Amino acid sequence: MSGGSVSECKEYLFKVLVIGELGVGKTSIIKRYVHQLFSQHYRATIGVDFALKVINWDSKTLVRLQLWDIAGQERFGNMTRVYYKEAVGAFVVFDVTRGSTFEAVSKWKHDLDSKVKLANGSPIPSVLLANKCDQKKEGTNNTSLMENFCKETGFLGWFETSAKDNINVDEAARFLVENILLNDKGLPYEESNGERIKLDQETVAAESRPGCC
Numbered sequence: 266m267s268g269g270s271v272s273e274c275k276e277y278l279f280k281v282l283v284i285g286e287l288g289v290g291k292t293s294i295i296k297r298y299v300h301q302l303f304s305q306h307y308r309a310t311i312g313v314d315f316a317l318k319v320i321n322w323d324s325k326t327l328v329r330l331q332l333w334d335i336a337g338q339e340r341f342g343n344m345t346r347v348y349y350k351e352a353v354g355a356f357v358v359f360d361v362t363r364g365s366t367f368e369a370v371s372k373w374k375h376d377l378d379s380k381v382k383l384a385n386g387s388p389i390p391s392v393l394l395a396n397k398c399d400q401k402k403e404g405t406n407n408t409s410l411m412e413n414f415c416k417e418t419g420f421l422g423w424f425e426t427s428a429k430d431n432i433n434v435d436e437a438a439r440f441l442v443e444n445i446l447l448n449d450k451g452l453p454y455e456e457s458n459g460e461r462i463k464l465d466q467e468t469v470a471a472e473s474r475p476g477c478c
């Protein structure tokens with residue numbers, strides 16, 4: 266009897282945080298990524314919300330990306346330590362139309378790095394999202410400034426995103442997952458088995474998983 270193909274398949278559950286100031290578009294980015302939806306209507310997130318994206322990464326790897334949408338109003342409170350626990354990656358989001366939200370990025374990054382680490386003590390991989398780029402003033406090019414900022418603050422990289430126009434959302438997620446997989450620190454799904462985090466069924470959207478494993 267031939268065998269082995271099932272056991273060769275790896276499944277991961279990655280907890281990824283989405284943090285940043287109030288109203289920068291955290292919920293919208295997740296909605297765009299998971300449901301391909303966008304709404305102009307603003308409803309502040311209270312506490313934390315979850316969404317799940319299942320990615321057939323390749324023929325042997327399935328990634329369950331659990332996105333934790335942490336309300337901007339939860340800023341640096343005691344609860345963030347609880348929310349951050351066991352995260353293996355993060356997006357820090359700011360709104361390109363509001364400078365104050367960019368100024369707050371360093372604080373979010375510092376808060377993140379002080380509260381969660383990889384098993385080897387390194388900061389978890391994080392990516393900076395300059396959201397609402399559909400509203401960016403024409404002719405502004407901050408590429409070198411942003412690259413320097415990422416180097417100084419320890420972000421792996423940055424993307425201009427628009428949840429509204431679906432710009433770079435998938436690309437940013439792919440980039441982060443690639444880096445998380447390099448660390449390979451996610452728990453194999455069998456070990457975590459859904460017990461670690463109870464998902465709110467109403468906010469969970471799982472894609473079907475054709476073809477993999």
Ligand SMILES: Nc1nc2c(ncn2[C@@H]2O[C@H](COP(=O)(O)OP(=O)(O)OP(=O)(O)O)[C@@H](O)[C@H]2O)c(=O)[nH]1
Binds near residue numbers: 287309337338399429
């Ligand atoms: N033009 C534009 N508007 C956006 C974009 N992303 C989000 N918005 C709008 O910005 C507002 C806030 O978006 P949310 O996704 O609720 O922001 P949030 O960061 O989750 O807010 P909190 O949960 O309160 O911290 C909403 O009115 C969205 O429609 C974008 O890429 N472009």
